[in-house]
Amino acid sequence: MTILAVKNLRVMFKTEHGEIAAVDDVSFDLKQGEVLGIVGESGSGKSVSALAVMGLLPKPPARIAQGEVWFEGENLLHYTDRDMRRIRGPGIGMVFQEPMTSLNPVFTIGDQLMETVRVHQKVGPKAQRDRAIEMLARVGIAMPERRIDDYPHQLSGGMRQRVMIAMALICNPRLLIADEPTTALDVTIQQQILELLLDLRDEFKMAIMIITHNMGVVAEMADRVIVMYAGKIVEQAPVNELFARPVHPYTRGLLDSIPSLDDDRDRLKTIPGTLPRPWALPPGCRFQPRCAFRVDACAAAVPPLVSVRAEHESACIRQDELVAS
Amino acid sequence: MGRVILNRILGSIPVILIVTLITFGLMRAIPGDVSAALGGVSSTLAERELIRKNLGLDQPWHVQLVKWYSGMARGDLGRSIFLGKDVTQATFERLPVTVSLSIYALVLTLIFGMITGVLAALRQNTWVDQASMMFAMVGVSMPNFWIGLMMIVFFSVQLGWLPTGGYVPFFQDPWGWLRSTTMPAVSLALLQIGLLARITRSTMLEVLRQDYIRTARAKGLPNYLVVCKHALANTMIPVVTVIGIIVSLLISGAVVTESVFSIPGVGQLLTSAILNRDYPMIQGGLLFVTLLLVAINILVDVAYAWLDPRVRFEGG
Numbered sequence: 324m325t326i327l328a329v330k331n332l333r334v335m336f337k338t339e340h341g342e343i344a345a346v347d348d349v350s351f352d353l354k355q356g357e358v359l360g361i362v363g364e365s366g367s368g369k370s371v372s373a374l375a376v377m378g379l380l381p382k383p384p385a386r387i388a389q390g391e392v393w394f395e396g397e398n399l400l401h402y403t404d405r406d407m408r409r410i411r412g413p414g415i416g417m418v419f420q421e422p423m424t425s426l427n428p429v430f431t432i433g434d435q436l437m438e439t440v441r442v443h444q445k446v447g448p449k450a451q452r453d454r455a456i457e458m459l460a461r462v463g464i465a466m467p468e469r470r471i472d473d474y475p476h477q478l479s480g481g482m483r484q485r486v487m488i489a490m491a492l493i494c495n496p497r498l499l500i501a502d503e504p505t506t507a508l509d510v511t512i513q514q515q516i517l518e519l520l521l522d523l524r525d526e527f528k529m530a531i532m533i534i535t536h537n538m539g540v541v542a543e544m545a546d547r548v549i550v551m552y553a554g555k556i557v558e559q560a561p562v563n564e565l566f567a568r569p570v571h572p573y574t575r576g577l578l579d580s581i582p583s584l585d586d587d588r589d590r591l592k593t594i595p596g597t598l599p600r601p602w603a604l605p606p607g608c609r610f611q612p613r614c615a616f617r618v619d620a621c622a623a624a625v626p627p628l629v630s631v632r633a634e635h636e637s638a639c640i641r642q643d644e645l646v647a648s
Numbered sequence: 649m650g651r652v653i654l655n656r657i658l659g660s661i662p663v664i665l666i667v668t669l670i671t672f673g674l675m676r677a678i679p680g681d682v683s684a685a686l687g688g689v690s691s692t693l694a695e696r697e698l699i700r701k702n703l704g705l706d707q708p709w710h711v712q713l714v715k716w717y718s719g720m721a722r723g724d725l726g727r728s729i730f731l732g733k734d735v736t737q738a739t740f741e742r743l744p745v746t747v748s749l750s751i752y753a754l755v756l757t758l759i760f761g762m763i764t765g766v767l768a769a770l771r772q773n774t775w776v777d778q779a780s781m782m783f784a785m786v787g788v789s790m791p792n793f794w795i796g797l798m799m800i801v802f803f804s805v806q807l808g809w810l811p812t813g814g815y816v817p818f819f820q821d822p823w824g825w826l827r828s829t830t831m832p833a834v835s836l837a838l839l840q841i842g843l844l845a846r847i848t849r850s851t852m853l854e855v856l857r858q859d860y861i862r863t864a865r866a867k868g869l870p871n872y873l874v875v876c877k878h879a880l881a882n883t884m885i886p887v888v889t890v891i892g893i894i895v896s897l898l899i900s901g902a903v904v905t906e907s908v909f910s911i912p913g914v915g916q917l918l919t920s921a922i923l924n925r926d927y928p929m930i931q932g933g934l935l936f937v938t939l940l941l942v943a944i945n946i947l948v949d950v951a952y953a954w955l956d957p958r959v960r961f962e963g964g
Contacts, residue, residue: 412868
């Protein structure tokens with residue numbers, strides 16, 4: 324069952340360079356219990372897409388110029404602020420990148436957990452506290468009945484991210500959006516947090532949309548992957564398919580730049596050039612100035628996302644040749 | 649927490665000593681002394697010398713200083729030369745006037761300053777924001793004695809609504825107190841309202857950009873909780889420091905305001921004491937004002953620790 328369907332989403336931002344499209348004609352969907360990975364460099368529009376789904380874009384400068392966001396059969400873009408507040412929490416939970424700054428420093432974690440329960444469910448203070456302790460225990464915090472009265476600064480980064488996850492899940496959302504949930508953490512802690520998210524997915528039967536720039540996180544977590552570049556989806560495929568048979572030159576570049584152990588190169592492979600600035604996009608395909616497979620026709624028109632195989636789509640005019648090679 | 653307060657109290661002792669030393673030194677650096685005022689214009693030099701001798705002013709400075717400090721240690725601040733009263737008694741007669749005026753002005757400042765600042769931040773770049781900041785700018789720019797005079801001209805002389813000056817004690821007649829202190833308090837508060845509104849606005853804008861505000865919204869909290877709980881609690885931390893400064897400014901501003909509205913407060917007491925070179929009165933009166941300001945600063949530190957758990961836990 325499809326739980327989230329984003330259709331032709333375009334998000335515009337007012338900047339000093341005029342209005343730019345941070346997300347341009349993006350469509351994707353997510354089934355119940357599925358983990359969707361969204362990969363791309365910083366500025367590729369992945370976080371903006373997530374915030375658009377949550378209705379948390381700062382307006383102004385942001386504006387949703389076009390598109391639909393269907394969550395459980397309702398178009399969230401038609402929701403009022405009040406309706407959206409009922410979705411955030413019990414419908415969609417969100418975990419952010421920076422556990423150090425995402426919790427309010429002046430309230431205890433218990434207070435911040437319980438207030439979420441309080442605004443969404445009609446239960447008494449005792450039940451709220453029990454629920455918070457239960458959730459803290461579930462995300463792997465030792466002695467939760469004592470930790471619940473701690474302030475965020477008394478916890479380590481990994482613990483704070485666990486608290487953030489507990490807070491996002493305390494009302495049993497059907498969808499969890501995790502925006503770079505492990506980027507700010509130590510590698511060993513990263514692994515624990517990712518495993519925790521997968522366990523919780525199985526337990527709560529929720530869908531997860533995980534945003535990352537780390538291909539390793541995608542390989543570990545995702546069932547399906549979307550690759551974004553400069554506000555557009557350039558490739559989308561099941562995770563095994565994407566790693567085994569990447570089509571788009573950008574995806575290939577990303578996969579090539581992962582260092583591996585049985586590889587004796589001195590330098591990491593990189594994609595030449597940088598992400599274009601959104602107010603100075605190149606004509607045609609946005610990746611063509613950096614692309615090793617570039618031909619003149621690439622600058623003529625923006626290539627549409629077309630099917631390569633079953634469930635595998637890519638946006639490159641030379642993809643038939645690339646698949647064959 | 650208790651240790652923090654104790655530390656602050658002990659730390660304020662040198663402050664008090666330094667302030668008293670400076671007042672002592674400064675007063676004696678000003679030419680002329682009380683004998684001229686007491687003896688009158690026609691007094692001879694010999695008569696003035698006698699007055700000085702009687703008051704102990706002919707003794708060397710260090711002897712006078714030690715005498716004053718030893719009196720202070722015994723709780724005796726001496727007698728006012730002019731009022732013929734105990735300095736402590738004279739100050740305590742006037743202190744409630746200044747304190748009640750300052751508190752009134754502080755309440756006005758807190759209410760209007762905070763509300764204006766928060767509204768301006770929430771409606772950033774709209775007419776509400778611009779009007780508030782314009783008002784704040786005007787408040788900051790106008791000298792309070794001038795505002796006081798203008799209010800007297802308008803509300804007392806033209807309209808006859810409020811008395812031009814004087815003071816009615818609160819417990820004697822609350823309505824009379826309100827009538828006599830409203831114009832002084834408003835003229836005193838206007839500048840501080842502008843100051844507080846601007847600081848509150850910029851702090852609030854900073855806080856609203858923080859990640860934890862986005863988290864609060866992502867949890868589905870209603871807007872009033874996001875603003876009045878999550879944002880305001882963090883905005884208060886730097887604002888409290890400013891409020892401490894504002895209280896000091898209100899008390900020092902009261903000196904001018906009291907003379908504009910002829911209110912018999914500590915400000916007026918000290919002004920006339922300085923003009924008459926009434927040394928015990930000046931030193932004693934300023935000591936009380938210093939104590940008051942030190943106490944307010946300690947209160948601010950306590951409030952700071954109460955608002956910010958990170959500070960609270962550091963102190964142990």
